Amino acid sequence: MSERGLLIVFSGPSGVGKGTVRSKIFEDKTNKFEYSVSMTTRKQRPGEVDGKDYYFRTREEFEEMIRQGQMLEYAEYVGNYYGTPLTYVNQTLDQGRDVFLEIEVQGALQVKEKVPDGVFVFLTPPDLVELRDRLVGRGTESVDVIDSRIAKAKEEIRLMSEYDYAVVNDEVALAAERVKRIIEAEHYRVDRVIGRYRHMID
């Protein structure tokens, strides 16, 4: 009997650096888990590749996916949909391979309802000062917008308790390494591996 893969859900407040840490994790080509590409209705930017950065779909197509129950999770953000198509995730897990999702907190909680035995990893800033510095450093947003994002981040950090693990993003390489250790350790959890050893006790 082949074991089902692990669903790894990597999330955290907006601005914490999820994408950067995820890129660092996937620099390691020996990883045994696969990245699930998100679907979005936002416009494709120059350089972005459909099916690699995102699946770019129209609003109508996305809403049809939702209606047919084909989204594992989705959320609307600044007028666009973002979400995870269910089929790829299920097929990969069924083949015994792990799937790595990098998604927003709102979506992660939806996944937790549907897949409670997933591994939920929360990326947290060391503190809010650091988060603010990061948002200011991007230089793309006004003070008002940054204030509202900090307020939203506080709400999201409150949801940390819904997760299995919390990893601090003090340094990208360290944070990436921690996430990889967590994924490895989760493969040794008794409830996941006990089937391998049943032949000794039956």
Add this chain to the structure above:
Amino acid sequence: MSERGLLIVFSGPSGVGKGTVRSKIFEDKTNKFEYSVSMTTRKQRPGEVDGKDYYFRTREEFEEMIRQGQMLEYAEYVGNYYGTPLTYVNQTLDQGRDVFLEIEVQGALQVKEKVPDGVFVFLTPPDLVELRDRLVGRGTESVDVIDSRIAKAKEEIRLMSEYDYAVVNDEVALAAERVKRIIEAEHYRVDRVIGRYRHMID
């Protein structure tokens, strides 16, 4: 507020190679966890150091410790007591340092009753043929004794489901590395670290 250390309970069937894997783990001097020396009433062997290999005590002293509730776990084996004194474990955990116990399955289940939030790691042989080869290879026991140890090992392997993690002892260095990964990952569990981040949401 300083966090309490982790109690790591490393166990598995007799003959699986717990001591060898534990020695390998402790070769790494960067480990942050401390080995809890067991107490026994068996005779000190040449080369063994009291307080390092074991605390060597008389039967009367050991039974007095039991009566006073000073043993975290204990068992009698071939006419001798073996067990873990409570004081060292508690003091070390209170200081925020992790404690590593290498104990028999019977003792591990006693610890689980008292310290359910410990990290319970089961070392398993790849299969019973391998376990038999290892016992035969030691060349110290008759076929009858080996048969009865295999039968006992089967009983112990049935208790794997009481543990959090199962690590296979296919190669000592690999098994040691897996245990270290598990210990590291456990430090990122949300319920252990959430206190560090409360300042952001209060």
